[in-house]
Amino acid sequence: DQQVKQNSPSLSVQEGRISILNCDYTNSMFDYFLWYKKYPAEGPTFLISISSIKDKNEDGRFTVFLNKSAKHLSLHIVPSQPGDSAVYFCAASPSGYALNFGKGTSLLVTP
Amino acid sequence: EAGVAQSPRYKIIEKRQSVAFWCNPISGHATLYWYQQILGQGPKLLIQFQNNGVVDDSQLPKDRFSAERLKGVDSTLKIQPAKLEDSAVYLCASRPGLAGGHEQFFGPGTRLTVL
Known part of the structure; x- marks a missing residue:
């Protein structure tokens, strides 16, 4: 069963605007959440993470928000740039264990 | 710092043949993972090692x-032997240990095609 869900397979955003990628999870034992970015023919690259004791983490243009009661997290990219075009994976794990990934959202940032 | 190395990058075999993939993690990383990523899906854990011991192989066929x-x-x-449904990208990842940072560092993957 899919414990991490990314319900939007794709998203198109204009350069300079905000990109919002969403992720839902079902397992209440997850206590660490990560976003990975993937370009074709490359492995996933770590982008940003958040632990369950926080509700927001910011790193430059990237911010992750966690709503534990709704079992929902989102990644905000502001402002979006053409180089941000990639597949974004949401992942979650109980501490020390392997990551459970969503199916990914393909982001296209157009000039 | 060198990243996670994997080889080969691509492999094409016929069903019922055997195949092997190699991974060299980041130096000093005690925890190593193998994931299978089927087209259109996220990576799925196959096996997790802590040093030379298996931590989780519950999803390994x-x-x-x-x-x-x-x-x-x-x-x-x-x-x-390989089956048609084994066609996927096989990703290796590592992290320093079970304590500390949760980020896993991924290699480029091996794309396997089974004909």
Whole structure:
């Protein structure tokens, strides 16, 4: 069963605007959440993470928000740039264990 | 710092043949993972090692898949015999240990095509 869900397979955003990628999870034992970015023919690259004791983490243009009661997290990219075009994976794990990934959202940032 | 190395990058075999993949994690990383990523899906864990011991292999199809990390450094994943549904990208990842940062660092993957 899919414990991490990314319900939007794709998203198109204009350069300079905000990109919002969403992720839902079902397992209440997850206590660490990560976003990975993937370009074709490359492995996933770590982008940003958040632990369950926080509700927001910011790193430059990237911010992750966690709503534990709704079992929902989102990644905000502001402002979006053409180089941000990639597949974004949401992942979650109980501490020390392997990551459970969503199916990914393909982001296209157009000039 | 060198990243996670994997080889080969691409492999094409016929069903019922065997194949092996190699992974060299980041130096000093005690925890190593193998993931399978089927087209259109997210990576799915196959096996997790802590040094040379297996932490989790519950999703490894043990009738055909095997993995080892004998000296606690590099690792090999083998499929014997391969099936059509094994066509996927096989990703290796590592992290320093079970405590500390949760980020896993991924290699470029091996794309396997089974004909």
